[in-house]
Amino acid sequence: MNVLSIVVFLPVAAAVALLLFPRMSDSAVRWTWITVTAVDLLLVLGLWIASPPGDGFAYEVDLRWIPSVDSGYHIGVDGLSMPLVALTAALFLACAIYSARETRRVRSFAALFLFLQTVCLGLFVSLDLILFFVFFDLSIVGMYFVIAGWGHRNAARAALQFFLYTFLGSLALLLGFIGLYLAAAPHTFDIVELTRQNPLAGKGVTGALILLALGVGLAIKTPTVPFHTWLPPAHTEAPAAGSAILAGVLLKMGTYGFVRIVMPVLPGVWRQYALVFVIVGVVSVIYGALVALAQRDFKRMIAYTSVNHMGYVILAVGAAGLVASSESQARHLAITGAVTQMVSHGLITGALFLLAGAMWDRGGTYDMDSYGGLAAQAPRFAGLAGLAAFASLGLPGFSGFIAEFQIFTGSLGGAPVATAVAFLGILITAALFLRVLQQVLLGSQRSPSGKFGDLTWPETASIGPLIALSVLIGLFPRPLLDAIEPAARTVSAIFGG
Template sequence: MLTVALFAPLLGALVLTATSRWSAFQARFIAASLSAVSLLALVAAWLAFDPAGPLFQHIEEVQWVPSLGMAYRVGVDGIALAVSTMSALLFVAAIVYPFDTKGETRQYYAWLLFLNSVSLGVFLALDLLMFYVCFDLTLVGMYFLIGRWGHGNPQLAAFKFFLYTFAGSLVLLLGIIGLYLSLDSPTFDMRVIIEQQPLAGGGIYASLVFVAMMVGLAIKTPLVPVHTWLPQAHVDAPGPASAILAGVLLKMGTYGMIRLPLAMLGETFARFALPVAVLALVAILYGSLVALGQDNLKRRIAYTSINHMGYTVLGIAVAASLIGGHEEARRLALTGATVEMVAHGLITGSLFLISGSLFQRTGDYAMERYGGLARRAPQLTALTVLAAFASLGMPGLAGFVAEFQVFTGTFAVYPWLAVLGVLGIVVTAALFLDLLRRLFFGALPEHLDDFPDLDRTEISVLGGLALGVVAIGVAPHFLLDLIEASSGLLMGGR
């Protein structure tokens, strides 16, 4: 199942690349069909997953270079399955969503499918080298999507994105090599490394490996102060690519923190848990405050991603702490961090798709150019309001479930961080209410007299994502049951 999920999009990319005879409709149909096959394979894996079973399931393995411990290894725990399924869903949404491909439809969908495949490779890999290769290749796909189909100054934004995040990947590679060299028997098998904990009590060497991994993953997340590549990349990227960048690629940083330093360097992470939690708090407050000051719609949404990824990192740091008597709180924080990854993907993915629709109708992200759209576009208004309220953590929606768990776990371990972190939620509420006021209420400018509401495809895609947001908010047990089992197993060994 996992191999099908991983290679179906890549097959589609190869089919679209092999010949130029495909029409725009055919290229879009091929892309949507094979991305949907990938999603259905992950749904099947979800249905067959046993929460009471071992940590990693659906394992598929083919040896590559046995002497060096290299192999094609894929498998999932509940955390990986939740994040990868959300990612596959978001890719389907981005591919189906209407977008002007500038006469290069075949190439556009080929790059989206390539990015789909390597992105899932990050979440499904159980081989450390395979994880890194896929982690690095995502930069290539996003570079071309921004540089070719972006707007504003897309080549500069793509260059900055690639160079900055590639530097982070190289630092991560140093950490992976350091971890690999510490093993008695060479292997890249994540299961073996997690079981052996090779750098437990490793002193300065273990600390250097941990710092290298965290710096590389923090750039991808991104955490303050290594976040400066993100706003411009989002502003100049096409709407669907922004949805993937925020909804999928940022999760590789936080997912990597769970899969690598938390699972493989537990003792070392515990020593750094408080500083990492403080950095997460800085990201929460900084992201929300800077977002509040943005007049550009896309830039405002981009800074909220820094804020929300701060919640995720805070939950991971709390899970890593070894403060006695708080095992349940740490497990709850890790579950909340994973739910936040899923919720943020659905919510912010929707917001970036909406911003893309606005840009395609007006060619502008400046919020002062809008107003009064509630009368002209009621369906757009309703779906934007729902996504905005989910992002600010309104009860009954996915964001609340995630943030409640993160802050409950944090309050038990680092109460002062939880109290300060709540201020970020207040500012987030202010910035989204202001966004809704400026876009949809007040007088309608003359240049928007003919502004069209969402079409059927846009409503279907955004409505599907909204349904997921509401389902997690109202009846989250289907997601929590999957994640909690794996969180408990990860925390049980610490």
């Protein structure tokens, strides 16, 4: 079997094994979960190191699956997908370690996360629209059960809202995929073949309608304003590990869909309507930051910063469609920055949501007014929270700075006014995180439970490496950029015509 297929399906195979051996103790289930995710991460790193340089797809598999509609099991990785595959494997390992303290229905919890891991990995390596859609839809089902089964007080309502809203987006996405299939000659769902054909060139209204369907479906998943309303309640009610995966991985399915499918398959239509996406991106940046600033609930605040950070990605990909054909370097830089931002946001926000989970476990609330002086009581918590906050606001030395610098530099030529406005998002984000650090970590000591215990070793071992990776990328970005840039250059070249 192809090694990439093993990486994708190893977690779900382990999930099935856990369910087939019901007499395993909870401790054995936890160690199995951690071991499988660790092995999967090592396999991903091995694939990354062994990947041949260049802008093509590595470890490609193309097997007949549904020949009547020319849909196949077509998978492969390049510089757009490999960093997200590695991010997915790292975050799921962090969540497995963090969840070592989970006591509620441990077997089902572990099996569900292993299933979700396969779904997420499968989506990022898919090179067929139907395969992409299957994994896209299954991610909604898996996260619904995580929120409903292990969430907080209003988890059932939040899970239902999440499911209905995002499922509506998946239906819009399916309509767009069918439109692409019908427009292609010969008909196909293969992403590589559709990119080669450019099936919507000169199609006018048809191209606009298909872009609308794809754009709405992916924007709901991202989410951007005004399709973001499902996100705060889903995050607030989800367990910490569920929030980390939802923000760190599932939101990237939307932005990844733009750079993998929409931009290369619909280059002409994308250039024509790129300004719309630039405006949506800027509104998401400013709105997300302002609403986050108004929050008193720590977890809701982090949720709204996700709207803000994903707005930068939409701004970058939109600006890439506006940049003049002669400015290939700017387009390339904007796309590279968008992918780097996906990786950076996954690491940082994953860490922040796990820290929020530690806060809930000790105080039973996310209300920031209920906490104070935690630096004296919990130095490990305070240190990691401070680093995560500085990373999230884009301070130099962290991955966020590398990503946002590329996004702003690449977007300035195509959308100067919008990019200048988006700069305000950094200022607002800095203000909200500095306020949180001052209120929660400094001042007089207070906690709903009286004493706020410091992070345990599983919590530290899960959160610390995520922040360390952000620092590593911030100081030594070259290995990540060397992987992304060739594929970003290929997408950029499609807009050169």
